[in-house]
Amino acid sequence: xxxxxxxxxxxxxxxxxxxxxxxxxxxxxxxxxxxxxxxxxxxxxxxxxxxxxxxxxxxxxxxxxxxxxxxxxxxxxxxxxxxxxxxxxxxxxxxxxxxxxxxxxxxxxxxxxxxxxxxxxxxxxxxxxxxxxxxxxxxxxxxxxxxxxxxxxxxxxxxxxxxxxxxxxxxxxxxxxxxxxxxxxxxxxxxxxxxxxxxxxxxxxxxxxxxxxxxxxxxxxxxxxxxxxxxxxxxxxxxxxxxxxxxxxxxxxxxxxxxxx
Numbered sequence: 055x056x057x058x059x060x061x062x063x064x065x066x067x068x069x070x071x072x073x074x075x076x077x078x079x080x081x082x083x084x085x086x087x088x089x090x091x092x093x094x095x096x097x098x099x100x101x102x103x104x105x106x107x108x109x110x111x112x113x114x115x116x117x118x119x120x121x122x123x124x125x126x127x128x129x130x131x132x133x134x135x136x137x138x139x140x141x142x143x144x145x146x147x148x149x150x151x152x153x154x155x156x157x158x159x160x161x162x163x164x165x166x167x168x169x170x171x172x173x174x175x176x177x178x179x180x181x182x183x184x185x186x187x188x189x190x191x192x193x194x195x196x197x198x199x200x201x202x203x204x205x206x207x208x209x210x211x212x213x214x215x216x217x218x219x220x221x222x223x224x225x226x227x228x229x230x231x232x233x234x235x236x237x238x239x240x241x242x243x244x245x246x247x248x249x250x251x252x253x254x255x256x257x258x259x260x261x262x263x264x265x266x267x268x269x270x271x272x273x274x275x276x277x278x279x280x281x282x283x284x285x286x287x288x289x290x291x292x293x294x295x296x297x298x299x300x301x302x303x304x305x306x307x308x309x310x311x312x313x314x315x
Contacts, residue, residue: 147194
């Protein structure tokens with residue numbers, strides 16, 4: 055089953071073409087990495103996939119609903135999203151459990167919404183699932199960068215999403231926190247009933263084990279798309295990043311470095 059289908063997608067903002075003629079599909083059981091240099095259009099593509107940005111041209115069908123005909127607000131509740139922009143919008147005084155539970159109403163910051171005991175219990179269970187059982191009452195602003203990433207991951211799971219979108223989840227983490235997060239993402243993606251996912255990153259080292267497919271972008275266009283081993287090759291990453299690169303893989307993890315000489 056196809057959960058996201060994009061055809062001829064173009065996004066133009068303030069006379070700048072951010073994405074041009076993108077064709078892409080995400081199916082059930084697939085876990086995608088979207089890579090490319092700064093300005094490649096990765097975050098813009100994720101915003102379209104999250105039903106947060108309407109394209110200038112082309113067609114988008116998300117969870118069986120075509121943009122232009124669908125209620126995009128309703129679609130957003132069916133997609134789990136974790137991003138740095140969301141991190142910046144969370145009130146620092148908000149308790150971790152409230153950061154998670156407010157996803158049930160699609161809001162940031164708990165105000166007058168009503169939540170029943172089952173909502174709070176689910177939020178607490180999800181915090182436990184990401185290793186933060188004891189942090190439910192901690193203020194979001196007091197958490198480390200890695201802990202905040204885990205809270206937002208729990209929030210993305212709150213509505214039992216049909217598609218998970220993760221925008222640079224490991225950005226800004228130290229080595230230990232990055233590896234802990236990648237192990238968590240691997241465990242979540244391999245669990246029974248895990249939704250398909252799309253993870254945006256600049257670095258192949260931040261791709262978790264279990265990622266099945268990759269989309270490589272450069273200057274708003276697709277360089278390559280398909281099974282990860284066919285896309286993450288030295289020639290294709292060299293083409294996308296504009297520097298000679300050597301790409302290696304071992305045990306489901308990837309590394310890339312500039313070619314000597």
